[in-house]
Amino acid sequence: MASAPEPSAPTLQAFDRERTAAALPFAALAQAIEAAAADLQAGRIASPERTVLPLGAGGALLSMPATSHDLGIHKLVTVQPGNAARQWPTIHGIVAVCDAASGRPLCLLDGPEVTGRRTAAVSMVALRRLLGRAPRQVLLIGTGVQARHHVGAIHALFPDCPVLVRGRSDAAARAFCAQASATGHVQLCPPDIPDTVDAVVTLTTATEPVYDLPARADRAVVGVGAFKPDMAEIGRATLAGSLLYADDPAGARHEAGDLIRAGVDWNSVRSLASLLAEAPDRSRPLVFKSVGTAAWDLAAARVAVRALGLGT
Known part of the structure; x- marks a missing residue:
């Protein structure tokens, strides 16, 4: 049979x-x-x-x-x-x-x-938790694919939040804004970052910091683009005195070039899960580093x- x-x-x-x-x-x-x-x-x-x-x-x-x-x-x-x-x-x-x-x-x-959208979603989760509310004005530093995903995420989750953009050149930033403005309020950042910016997201593959202003408690900073030890987007002036979080602290030890270069105390770098479980001390400057994980x-x-x- x-x-x-x-x-x-x-x-x-x-x-x-x-x-x-x-x-x-x-x-x-x-x-x-x-x-x-x-x-x-x-x-x-x-x-x-x-x-x-x-x-x-x-x-x-x-x-x-x-x-x-x-x-x-x-x-x-x-x-x-x-x-x-x-x-x-x-x-x-x-x-x-x-x-x-x-x-x-x-x-x-x-x-x-998948990578672009989930990375932007991680940034939005971190920003809301760092600030304790929706951001009022976000500065994106970078004009590549990740910047495009972040504009989409901001407009989806924080539709009333205007976005400022900086790029390698004003021409690159203007071109990006012209394309992105179809989905919401996106414009070129002036030479001096306005005090109204309460969130900065760096999205470059820079080897030297693109944001290194003194840390301030009323402005959350999220670093996304630097994912190798020889890359650095956020400088020591911003990192010094800030409470540090990372989506994957173990991975950040090997990949987060800006934190590695600054010689941070890795025992003080907290996870995304801890940020979600317990509200941060918002009287202090806050920095979140995203390096990515298959999770x-x-x-x-x-x-x-x-x-x-x-x-x-």
Whole structure:
């Protein structure tokens, strides 16, 4: 007697940048990030340090897995600086999502879109907690992809908050503002940062600080762009005397070049989970450093699985 045929596996769906973005609204992402921060702190998410391997001429392959009771994800990102000369994107990637109980693959998400949106959501969560309210005016330093995601996050979560922009040049900043202003109030920052700016977010790959003003208790600072030891966006004048937080303090020890260069006391750098669990001392200057962790990609995958109707 012939055995019954094995049931065919469902087709693995791959979602492009547009579909991935639509599945990751910022309000839901922010909530998922908060939940994942608590899970990571409690050990309910396993998220090891990323692995980096050489790829091609001067490129790199980055491997970032994470698992929890519900999902497993594996983000693979390629970085190829030589693509700029070809007018191709420098970064490509995918996020593979699987069901934890069965191991069944659920979908593939666009890696750069997941990274950009979940990183901006982390910044918004941090800003709201650092300030204890919505920001009144945000300065973004940088005009790249992350700046674009942050403008989208600000307008989604803090729709009444105007955004000022600084770039490598006024021309770059003006071009960015012209494009971004279609989604809200975005304009070039004047030479002197207005006192009304109560939040600064740095979004560059600078090797020298782009923000180094004396720390002040009425202005929260979030550093996003510097993710290697030889990069630095925030200077010593800002870091000195500030209470320091990081989304992943363990990873920041190896990747947060601005904190490494300033010689901070790592025992005093607190996690995002601790920032969410206990209100900071807002009488002191506050700085939040974001270096990223696959736990945030897992949080994004939770949102996408629900939005795309891929429940397990």
